[in-house]
Amino acid sequence: MIDFISSPHLSINIFAFKTAGGCQQSPADWKTRGNKFMDKTIEDIAQKAGVSTATVSRVLNNKPDVNDETKKKIEKIIKEEDYMPNGIARGLAKNKTLTIGLIIPDISNPYFPEIVRGSENQSKKMGYSLIFCETQNNKKEEKRSIDLMRSKRVDGILLSLSKNNKQELIKLQEDQFPFVQIDRFIPEIQSSCVIINNVNAACKAVNYLIKKGHKKIAHVTGDLKTQTGIKRKEGYQKVIQENNLKIKNKWIKQGDYTKKSGYESMKSLLDLSEKPTAVYFANDLMALGGYKAAEEKNFKIPDNISIVGHDNIDIASLIKPALTTVAQPMYKLGIEAAKLLIKNINEKENDYRHKILSTKLIERESTAEVR
Amino acid sequence: MIDFISSPHLSINIFAFKTAGGCQQSPADWKTRGNKFMDKTIEDIAQKAGVSTATVSRVLNNKPDVNDETKKKIEKIIKEEDYMPNGIARGLAKNKTLTIGLIIPDISNPYFPEIVRGSENQSKKMGYSLIFCETQNNKKEEKRSIDLMRSKRVDGILLSLSKNNKQELIKLQEDQFPFVQIDRFIPEIQSSCVIINNVNAACKAVNYLIKKGHKKIAHVTGDLKTQTGIKRKEGYQKVIQENNLKIKNKWIKQGDYTKKSGYESMKSLLDLSEKPTAVYFANDLMALGGYKAAEEKNFKIPDNISIVGHDNIDIASLIKPALTTVAQPMYKLGIEAAKLLIKNINEKENDYRHKILSTKLIERESTAEVR
DNA sequence: CTGAAAGCGCTAACAC
């Protein structure tokens, strides 16, 4: 504190006697200013440099047409004074905040932190910062979050909304508010998005099993109200048909992406009289549930049953046997989404781009050749 | 768009001919306004209601002294027009943004997402939103992040800085800028913090092993440049001494919280001629490394060696054998930190509070009675 | 190349 108070620039500040604003607590008759932490303003710098605020603003914003000498001088003072422009004031004046919103359902789902990391890293790199909301898949929260972001005047939003909240997206669209959908794509909405090719990903998993000699392949689907769930199932069915294997409805169990649903699906699969020799789970979490069921029923993985998951969450490589799975580039998903959004923000014309990232099968220990 | 353009309030808006500001792209000679998405302003509402902006502002801020009728009328119009105050303008006028910053080293470390979730949920509940930065334990990034937050005029910061970045904290402190340290506490700094009692946590782990009959207990420490590392080791030593077991230096291996260091420490422990019967790892990740080493050396857990971890990350319950560990209330850590920060923000006097949360030993399958 | 001044949307004295 001390050095601020005795700092010379304050004593010559012509605003030193302005009304104290919201800061009534400050020592009675000291020279003070409204802003809470006595932050320096562009005025202070202008005075020190003996120029107008306009000129300081020019160098702050790298505008051309400012004398090299004055520019150097101003820059020096800015550095000396450790001045930092007030982003809020700037935001108000420029009508952009260099902030983007990120709305995801659930950060404790191991799928999302990497996405967050990707978007954070990329936004930062491009000069934006991230304001973060979690919605717990709750429709009300989703609306609240979007409203919040808009009231905070973010320049755009990255979001991953629950199944049936088109409404909010439509509103954004009508207002021409920049946004990009991550991972979960609501197809009726005309917008940019970054997703993976889920059909293709599923194909990779099932083809791999077939190459290993499996002919009886089951599938535990994801939530079939989501695109990801639907598409992965589609991929599964496609490959089965292409290889002239019969699609047994008994071998398709509907899950919902929770471990529990994986557990239960696997249990009923293993209760069948004609059991599959392999099962493809629409995500790793469910596969984990499958492990538990297999263990309880004394099925050895992969000797008695092969398992393939989807996502490649951290745990996949740590459990035993390590889980063969289809890896999604989550970090990259975050990166690309941020890139796309910022591009959309800075373009006059909104043309919508769909970025589709590729997946990769990671072979581990949960799958074996069928004898 | 259509309904905005034909919306009656626009046609009577006296500001309709203001300069177009940054929005030159808008259809040439239409009535337009500077702000990007033609958002309504408090002026619009005031006009519709036939009152001054001051009055609208009053109802917006729930100030007393406004006629019930006019209040109702204004509220109705606000709802009809779907008006939402501009947070940036508000921030500038009030000198507070209702935003807090969260700075953590690494969101992909499974330890942190829960903290993020906790702070997000709690801040939201208290009317604040979160702006998020990740630093990868990089000192430069830490400074950048703090500067960023300050330039965005957050009302306070939650942070978990790397070992030796006192400097930045000291600066915050000097400026009387509200902040609270999470998990990692730099003791020389006078500030609020939310941490766990690490000595006590370690005691729980080691006492438990002793109760199980173990007399030869090793410890793989965390990074000893962190408080958490130091304190856990302290706890370990304390219990060993209290129980009159000898502290063997050979049984204390210095790790750094990475899986790899756990792996290597365990390997050298198992190479000893006098092997421990149990080892307490300062975090779960290292314990995981320990699993791998044990496996390679054909030591069965828990039959040949017992293992206790620390943190209770997700994986702990999923690996086999499931890991006995000391659980930290990470979600709660996030919650309490947010509460404390917001309290600090709204208090005139900064008195610093240390909130110390308790831990809990979770017994699973990686520990056995010693014969 | 630089300065004066108007404004971004809102709040908060102060007056009536």
Place this chain on the structure above:
DNA sequence: GTGTTAGCGCTTTCAG
């Protein structure tokens, strides 16, 4: 109770 007005700190015409 309500309106007037002067800011909040910065950007951006428009003159010169």
